[in-house]
Amino acid sequence: MTLPLPPGDFQAYLFDCDGTIADSMPLHYVAWERALAEWECTLPEDLFYAWGGRPVADIIVDLNEQQGLTMPVEVVARRREDIYQQLLPQLSAVPDVLRHIHDAHGRLPIAVVSGSTRESVTASLRTLDLLEKFDVLVCAGDYARAKPDPEAFLLAAKLLDVPPQSCLVFEDTDFGIQAATAAGMAAVRVPQPRQR
Known part of the structure; x- marks a missing residue:
């Protein structure tokens, strides 16, 4: 490229x-998938990329609204960040x-x-x-x-x-x-x- x-x-x-x-976007997507799965929430990959650049809290709020969930924003954001940190050795x-x-x-x-x-x-x-x-x-x-x-x-x-x-x-x-x-x-x- x-x-x-x-x-x-x-x-x-x-x-x-x-x-x-x-x-890092592929790693962030894995972190999102794993964190959201704990709440039976999904984030399609196309939507993940379309929402690129948006704050994490805003994404969780919108997912709650779209999927009729009540995920605690701070808890899910923290979990997603923790998973991402675990994936960092794979980062390039x-x-x-x-x-x-x-x-x-x-x-x-x-x-x-x-x-x-x-x-x-x-x-x-x-x-x-x-x-x-x-x-x-x-x-x-x-x-x-x-x-x-x-x-x-x-x-x-x-x-x-x-x-x-x-x-x-x-x-x-x-x-x-x-x-x-x-x-x-x-x-x-x-x-x-x-x-x-």
């Missing part, structure tokens, strides 16, 4: 984590994105902008030996409105002290691309695992 960059004089790179830096990076991280490190400020918790993001980046490469992490809980709202990307630009229009975003989800566009940022679409 080659990941060409759009033309432009970019002053910062903003990377989503799951599915963009970390080839998306090679072409990894090349862009190494190329930018020390040359441009770079940030992670994720809908996942700080715990999950730092665990993934630490597993991949990438945590120290990033100047800023913007994770769930750092902003009020999730992607496709641009708030998280705008916060990262502010923390890096780079104008939004000078940032290049790397994203794998529709919500992420929409958020980058709404923030006035150029974006690179990272193909999902089934498309690579």
Whole structure:
């Protein structure tokens, strides 16, 4: 896979984590399946990918509503995270994105902008030996409105002290691309695992 960059004089790179830096979406899906099975809940794989970038709590609330369940959001979210942490030894990076991280490190400020918790993001980046490469992490809980709202990307630009229009975003989800566009940022679409 080659990941060409759009033309432009970019002053910062903003990377989503799951599915963009970390080839973690298949592992996250396994974690979801196992956690939800304990409550006799299902999450079809197509819907899982369509909902990529959404906060975990929002997904559990919607699944409860769709399937007439009353799963406790915090309990299921914690269980899903625990299962994901157990799967981390299987985690790998998306090679072409990894090349862009190494190329930018020390040359441009770079940030992670994720809908996942700080715990999950730092665990993934630490597993991949990438945590120290990033100047800023913007994770769930750092902003009020999730992607496709641009708030998280705008916060990262502010923390890096780079104008939004000078940032290049790397994203794998529709919500992420929409958020980058709404923030006035150029974006690179990272193909999902089934498309690579």
